[in-house]
Amino acid sequence: MKKSIKKIAVLTSGGDAPGMNAAIRAVVRCCTFHEVECVGIYRGLQGLIENDFTPLGPRSVKNIINRGGTFLKSARSEAFRTKEGREKAHQNLKASSIDALIVIGGDGTFAGAKIFNEEFNFPIIGIPGTIDNDINGTDFTIGYDTALNTVVEAIDKIRDTANSHNRLFLVEVMGRDAGDIALNAGIGAGAEEILIPEEDLGRDRLVASLKRSKASGKSSSIVVVSEGDQIGKNILGLAEYIRENLNEYEVKVTVLGHIQRGGAPSCYDRVLASRLGVAAVDSLIEGTWDVMIGIRHSKIVAVPFADTLAGKNELDKDLIRVADITSL
Template sequence: MKSKLKKIAVLTSGGDAPGMNAAIRAVVRSCAYHNVECVGVYRGYEGLIEGDFEILDARSVKNIINRGGTFLKSARSKEFMTKEGRQKAYDHLIREEIDALVTIGGDGTFRGAIVFNEEFDFPIVGIPGTIDNDINGTDFTIGYDTALNTVVEAIDKIRDTANSHNRLFLIEVMGRDAGDIALNAGIGAGAEEILIPEQDLGRDRLVESLKRSKKSGKSSSIVVVSEGGQIGKNIMGLADYIRQNLTEYECKVTVLGHIQRGGAPSCFDRVLASRLGVGAIDALLSGEKDIMIGVIHNKVTSVPFKKSLEGSNKIDQSLIRVADIISI
């Protein structure tokens, strides 16, 4: 049975991810399809506190499906972490006669939604938007596929230089607590070694592996390092250790940084974002709340917010085996 929601707000929070605009577009147009008014909230929870709202219709979101970032902007709000800040946000929602909220973001966004729902019993549905792919209850998060392709393209270009100069490149990618980007991009780009937070290989094992690669005839090597890799304090320290213990290579470091977050979303991310945006409105109109909309085995599904935060998706052990086998 469909609920009688008349006005739904949507916001993006936390780090931006390619495909967020596609998700906003899907939310807005789903609202229009169901004759529900849609309100865009600028700058995430900070805009919610300040009442930075704008009515959006189907034409408001034209020509944004191909754009990276988020046109609603994003911000991390310290004030929303306080009860007084959340009260201000709730007051603005009630004053504008908003009946429900769609939040697009990662774990921090969902934690804020959980607290807000507990305090005010306000209907909220989340859409996972983060390049790290570290949300439980969904096979993929919006932005992850685009980030992977960005990283692989960058590594392909760096390999040209590595091959030309017989160099060892350490390439740091995002993923403080999750190694999905490093593992998948490393396999896709043919890296000799991949260092991820979920697996502590140790610096000595890495050096020995690189020595074996050199003896086997490899004139250059690529090592992909997740920024949360258990290999030392930072990638520069790792590079110094390798230089001291492996003189066969000239060791260089490249930190890809925020380039991984930008750019036009891939087709996969555009389709995923569109499916999740429609799914979020369907869930709210069916009376669901305090949930995240995800995709499992290519089917749109919903999980409670709290379950989505019960540890990130487990790393695929079979991929680690694949990486070990094909990097010899």
């Protein structure tokens, strides 16, 4: 039965991603468009348990579309993993007369949202916000495009030094068990090799490939390594192995780390976040929830939480072939 939605709360959870503020802005202003009240929840699911709520209106979200991070803050919540914590969160929502909740985050956030909906039959919509682009059911997640641009810009600068000193640079990028950032940024930055968890290159094959690159006339090389790749115990151990088996290069390591999460969101991420934010509110108003609002082939889609947690998006095999060909 369709439920009348008069007040919607929004929060950001898990790791921050550029474009989260743009998504919050879209949610708030779409609520105003539908004449629905909007409430912001600070510090994610933990703030939900601690009743850290604040009213939001169109002017509350002015001048944030260009800002990275999330002005509502984010935090991981161990308390929300417990039934008692979730019961407290539900009590707080009901006490504030909140009818529905929009959560912006990754798979951990969606797992919590799914359980919460099952326990309390409370309307929840998810918006995918993570730089890893590892959410099943959507082609892109908020923050991914910006992270790619940040990585490519950093590698471009590293290459200047690599060329000047005949060095081999191993550049570690984020991605956990997903190689999207490494693969796409590696192609975009012209890397000689790309190591991703989905494809096991192997240390010996990597060294052989680098030797061929050297023999072909390359005086420097860039190897992009996804943090989830298991070719070595860690990137420093991999660097040491290469030093022991390839003396043609001076080997250096750069871990880009959290600079990939920061910075002003790209235009694509701002537009994507705005589309998903509006669609999330529209979905609640129309009576559809317990879903993630994503994008497939440039069209907005609603994907059940259970499907988003069923697996990972498959990596584009054509991109792997492109990487192999263009790195010759």
